[in-house]
Amino acid sequence: DSGVTQTPKHLITATGQRVTLRCSPRSGDLSVYWYQQSLDQGLQFLIQYYNGEERAKGNILERFSAQQFPDLHSELNLSSLELGDSALYFCASSARGFRSGGHTGELFFGEGSRLTVL
Amino acid sequence: EDKVVQSPLSLVVHEGDTVTLNCSYEVTNFRSLLWYKQEKKAPTFLFMLTSSGIEKKSGRLSSILDKKELFSILNITATQTGDSAVYLCAVDRFYGQNFVFGPGTRLSVLP
Secondary structure, three states, X not given: OOOOEEEOOEEEEOOOOOEEEEEEOOOOOOEEEEEEEXXXXXXXXXXXXXXXXXEEEOOOOOOEEEEEOOOOOEEXXXXXXXXXXXXXXXXXXXXXXXXXXXOOOOOEEOOOEEEEEO | OOEEEEEOOEEEEEOOOOEEEEEEXXXXXXXXXXXXXXXXXXXXXXXXXXXXXXXXXXXXXXXXXXXXXXXXXXXXXXXXXXXXXXXXXXXXXXXXXXXXXXXXXXXXXXX
16 A cells, blocks of 8 residues: 555546546655556656645646645546546655755555546 | 656566566656556556666566666566566656656566
């Protein structure tokens, strides 16, 4: 158990709908990352937050948005869903800070939320 | 553009074989290199390498980093079917997007 909790584990929805994926990082971790993994594809970086602020953005679609709340949990919102959005969405957290003086640590991954868009 | 490249992308071996997985990188603000193993679910951490030439070892797995040539290798000796997985290499950076992942090497170990 990595200590990172993601809900829901599975989600089936229809095209055009909107879903919210939730992530609770490991206790004390300030950094949260979201990744998308389509079938047999690598991990595609979506977005990174540090202590409530967005720190880096990857190839995240405009239909997708995310935020990190004061209690450090994070949500990824996916709207106007398309078939191609079907994927495994991972949240990960890290103790490392944004700046070089931060703790050097690895990423801890949640079990993922498997989204199926029909 | 920052990138992490892994080779081979796919590998099939038989139990007992030794395999070497490669990871090369071109990133700015390098901080460390990490290896992860992904089976059906979430990637699990294997090694973190920050210094050149120092081998990290865990059972049958070992890894080493060459910061001059910008690559790392992951060795697995006496492979077992349980080693079948995707092995991901990632580079952590000081600034910007912290962790840049490679595409992974899919290892299949046949009995």
